[in-house]
Structure formats: C-alpha cells, structure tokens
Amino acid sequence: MTSLEKIVHLSTQSKYDVIGDEGTIFKDIDLSKVDTLGQGTKHDICTSSSTKREVYQDGILGNVSRSGICHSFTPNGRCVSMFKTLFTNYCTHDCKYCQNSKEYKGTKRIYSYTPEELARLTISLYKGNYIEGLFLSSGISSDEDLITEKMIETLMILKNKYRYAGYIHFKILPGVSYEHIKQASEIADRLSVNIETPSDAYMSELSSTKSYINDILKRQNFIKKLELKKNLPAGQTTQIVVGACGESDLDIFKRMLKEYKEMILKRVYYSVFSPVSGTPLEKISAQPTWREHRLYQMDWLYRVYNFSEKEIKIAFDDGGFLKNNDPKLKIALNTLDSSFDPNEASYDELLRIPGIGPKSAYRIINYRKNNKIYKKEQLLNLGVQLKKALPFLKVNGWEYTRIDRWLECNQ
Template sequence: MANLEKIAHLAEESEYDVSTPRKNWDELDLDKLQTLGSGTKHDVCASTATPRVVKGLQRIGNTSRGGICHSFTPDGRCVSLFKTLFTNECAHDCSYCPNSDDCSNQKKTYSYTPQELADITLSLYQGNYVEGLFLSSGTGKDEDIIMEKLIETVRILREEYKYEGYIHLKILPGTNKDYIKRSLEHADRVSLNIESCSKSRLHEVSSTKHYDYDILRRQRYIRDLMEKKDLPAGHTTQTIVGGAGENDKEIFESMIREYRRMDIKRMYYSSFKPVKGTRLDDKEEVPNSREHRLYQTDWLFRVYDLKPSEISLAFDEEGFLPDGDPKVKIAKRKLDELVDPNEASYERLIRVPGIGPKSAGRIVKAREKEEITKWSELSKFGVVLKRARTFLEVNGWKHSTLDRWSS
C-alpha cells in the first residue's frame, strides 16, 4: 500500500506516460459523426480478440486476448469498436447500399481527415468507450486515394500517438497490392467483404464490382502477404444473405471456399434489409433467422470440425436451412445408435445436440477417473440434457422418444 502523495509523485516522474493533445469536441460536425457511423452498422464483425502481445512501455493502450464489449445497442449487438466510414462517397452502384452512387436517397457526402479520425479514436479509447478502431469507407472517386487516407489514419495512431489498441482495417475492393501490404503493417485484422456468394450473384447486385478481380484477387494478396507478415487477428469477410436471391447452400459453399482457399479467420453473415432509396428498397427483407442458421453451420464446420458433406444433411431440397438447429437435423440422420458417454470418442460426443466441445472435453477427462452412472452427472459437465438425452444411453438407461426417430 502507498499513499496518494507517493502515487502522484510516481505519475509525475514516470517516463512511461505518452502525452496526447486534449481535444474540445464542440466544433465536431455531429451529422458527420452520425452519418459515417451509421454507414457501418450493417458490417457485423465486432471482434476485438487478438493474440498480439504489447511489449513496449512508451505507449498508449494494449490489447485483450479475449476481446471486450463496451456496450450493447437495443438490437442486442455489441459495441466494441469505433466503427466508422472514412467517407460515404462511393463510385460503386451496389443495389442494397445507401452509399451507392445511384441511391436516390443519397445523403450529403462527408469525409474525415486522417488527423480528425485519429483524434476521435484516441479520445474514445482513452475514455474506455471502445476497444479500438474499425475503419471502413466508400471508395470515393478512386479506391487507392481513399485507401491511402485510411492507412494514414492508422499510421498517425500507431506512430505519432504510440497507440497500441486494436485496429480493424477494411481493404477496399480493387485496392492496389502495395496499399494492402501497408495496411497489414498497422492492423490487427483486415477484411474485404465478398458481399455475395459467387460472381453471378454479385453481378445481380452490382455492375461495378468485379468478383474475381476486385475481390478474390485482393483476398489472395492478403493471404499470400500474411505468410511474410503476421496479421495477429487474421483476415475476415462478410456476405449479404438473400440480397441477390441466393439460397443457403450457395452461401454455405462459398463459406467453405473462403475458409479453405483464402484462409480467412471468420466469415460474417448479414441478412438483407431494404434501405430506402436503393434499387432494392421494395424487396422483402430477409429474416434474421437465416443469418442465425448460417452461423450455426459455420460453427459446426469451424469449431466442431464437421465435414461439409455431413453439414449438407441439414439443408432441404431447395437448398435452404429449415427452422430448427442444424446440429439436431444432422444428428437425427447420422447418429444411428444411442451414444454412451462412457465409451464414445470425443468426436462422437460433440455430434450430440446439447454437448459442445467444452462439455465433451470434461466428459472424456472425468470418465478416466470414474464412470458416469447418472444423467444428473452430465448436466454438471455442462451438457444440456433437454436436448441431449434422446441421443444418449447412460448406464443402460434410455430416454428415446418417437421424436428422436422422426425426420
């Protein structure tokens, strides 16, 4: 324990403290803040988890291995980053996007300067409102000019302010490879949204973005550059669900391609919502449940390590994921015999609905010491018995019901 005088003295004398300019925000254009903030609300990645370990002592901030949410909006989504566009001016004509060149409801166009944006980010970070910056943008008239400004913003943060917090930087479609390389020098994570599941589907919603050239080629640049320069939180992408009339199977197949060929860390799904003034403003909105089912299949592939052919059992004949958990649908088709938690392998256990990787791991470790003899023991390991019991047999006891065997 120390007294306050000593604490004040230590702070005064410390050379660790990096001074930053104090800003008065009275002159900040709040319409700009609102419009450019709002322009990113359909970009759903909110992760701030990064394995980057901050070592230096002349710095502001650090990172968190597990990520932190600083607030939640009334839609229940996490606010973890200062997520904003650099500018809402864009040369593309994407039919779902309020920033598109041909949106009849196009609001006034705004842009930040790199300095202004770096200052807002730093202030919000120091106030513990956010865990870092998520910087996206319209392309302006030329994507390379805007990309240079995005990079300048993060350069000011990293080099001039010695900021070591989290940075997620968007790579604009068609960006020059050199700018991608420079982006990787400063960011924890970069992302380039594929927006649609294939070339033909993208063509239906945008005549200016080229799937192969503007998107996939740039993703390959990122993937290849990552072999030389570590990108702590990897690269990600996002697709719109149902904007171009695609079914879930098409999106699922593009998910597999993205994970396998592009080596992405995560894929995000955003169900289509019509925006006034866009070419698709009279198209019916896509329910959030579709997005949710796709996240479930993504989880089964990425975390549970299920094969795509196995996950395909969850789709109906039209290529959609019907209501209900895909894992239950797969289990009903694949688990032809009841699973004994004392005998089953880890791989078989995690295929049982209500048993996740953590509870399966606990079962495997616990049974080495003592056999599982009661149902209640399973719930102590985190198993959701309500969902799991019709697939299990414990000590000769079964809970099979007709529902277990119905399709």
C-alpha cells in the same frame, strides 16, 4: 442524439475526461458527420449475431443495434469495443442494397474525415475509455488507392503521433493495390474485404461496377500471401449479405468452404439483408434474422466441430435452404442410429450429439478417466444440455428418452 453523439458531446462537456493536451479535441467536429459516417457502416459486421434484442430509442440505455461503437473478439477471445466508422460516405460504386451507393435516391449528405481529425477523434474516445479499438471502412471515390492512402495515414498518425497501440480492423477496399494492402497489413491487426455474395454471377446482379474475381477474390489472395509471410495477428475475415439476390444457403455454404480452405480466413460473417429506403432494393423483403443465426450454426459445425462437408449438407432441404431449427439436430436425427454411452463414446461421437459441444465433450472425457457416469445429473454438471442430448444417450444401460418420443414432443 445517438449514443455515439452523446459520448462525443459528454466528452466535450466533462472536465473529468483526461485527454491530455487535446482537451478541446471535439470542438471542431460536426456531430452529424460522426453519426452519418458511423451509421454508414451498418452493413459491415465484425462479430457474429448474438442477440435478438433491438433497443433503439432515445433516452434508453443498452442500445445494441445502432452503429458507432460495436464489439468484436480478439484472437484470445477477449471482447473489445470498437469505434466503427467510414472514412467517407462518398462512393462511386452502385451496390443496390447500400445507402452509400451512387444509385441511392434518398437525401444524403456527403462527409469525409481528414486523417488528423479521425485520428484525434479515435484517440479521444480511446483515452476516454469508450473504445478499445478502431474498425475503419470507407466508401470508395473514383480512386480506391487514394482513399486507402488517407485511411493508412490515419493509422500512421494514431500510431506515431498519439502512440496508439489498440486493436485495428481495417477494410481493404475492392480493387486496391497490393502495395497499399501490404502497408495496411503492417499496421492493422485484421484485414477484410467484403465478398458480399457467394459468386461472380450473384455479384453482377448487385453491382455493375465491382468485379468479384479481380476486385475482391484477387485482393483476398494478396492478404492471404501477406498473412502467411508475417504478422496480421487477427488474420483475414469477410462478410456475406444474406438474401439480397436470391442465393440459397447451400450457395453460401459452398462459398464459405472456399473461403476457409482456399483463402485461409479466420471468420466469415453473415449479415441478413434488410432493405434501405431509397435504394434499388427498397421493396425487397427483409430476410429473417434466424437465417443468419442458422448460417452461423452451420459455420460452427464446419469450423469448430469439424463436421464434414457431406454431413453438413444433410441439414439443407432440397432447395438448398436451412430450416429454422438446429442443423446439428437434423444431422443427428439422420445419422445417429443408436444411443451412445458417454463412458465409451469417442470425442468425435460426443461432438455429434446435440447438446454436447467441444467443452462438454472434453469435460466428459477427462471426468470419465477417474469416474463412471451412471446418472444424468453428472452430465448436467459437465455442461451437457440434457434436453437436447438425452434422446441420443444411454446412461448406465438406460435410454432416458426414445428418439421417436422426443420427436413427438418437439414437432
């Protein structure tokens, strides 16, 4: 029994679960449906990777890899647990990496919720304190507008009948109409369309049924316009499946720039390709998880550290790939000629030193208003990662570690 099944099962058993008049709410729900539609979202990412742990074993607590309930962050940084599910796993598209695709050759049962059923399940998990939000996606039957109508109906039932005011991340299905996107934007906190690949050409390698320009980019533009006009408090996001069609990290970086600059996205998420048995890509090797991690670091350098496009490009090798080491360190080694005195360096200079992030840079600047930094222990107290930072710092006139020596130690 999976973790989500267990929750549903326990909820049906426990007389202490306060779920109002809906006490028998789970009675009619097929648990294999809950499990299948939860697992159907496993390629949908709503937060960045933060762990390498993979605990997936019945009877073990702390499962961080299975689908069903996942975590995301609200605009104010709060972590919320979300019920992540498809509305249906029936799909008429042919994305080569996806187990919901019509090209999938494995054994599969097709399931769909009704809007009322999914709303009741969500509200019961919410009232049972298992979740704080809903992440709703879906396979796409021949009519994306029809499925979207049912997904929106689910949200309406949640809001109007059950008075639900929790967080909602709603997936916009490729090709769906502007009117439906507008309706969803009036209820959901966050909307996203998955771009999956960095370009039209790569998309055509993965799917013959989805148009990158019309079905995806055009819908992102619709969301952008709606977001600029009014609510959608958590904005728009997207995700890229990394390594399913041989694209380089530089290709992904260029797409990322367009997503942030032109579509004004809040976040781009990266999900390394992992082959699913029964799909046309089942024999393609899984991508290493460190690739995802390095892409997130590159993304942060652009989005949070305000590194320029030119600076970030230094991190890529001649083939356009990131190596499995810190891109900020590679940029520093190639651009910082001398060591910095933390008493004098500007905020931007401090940010370019490995081991110093926005918080520690602010702390240094505040601290030195009334104090002089003359020993490395002060930097440690201000949150600096000394091992990474010292080769680039000069404290009290003393360079603790020469860059060439540091390099020798870290090769």
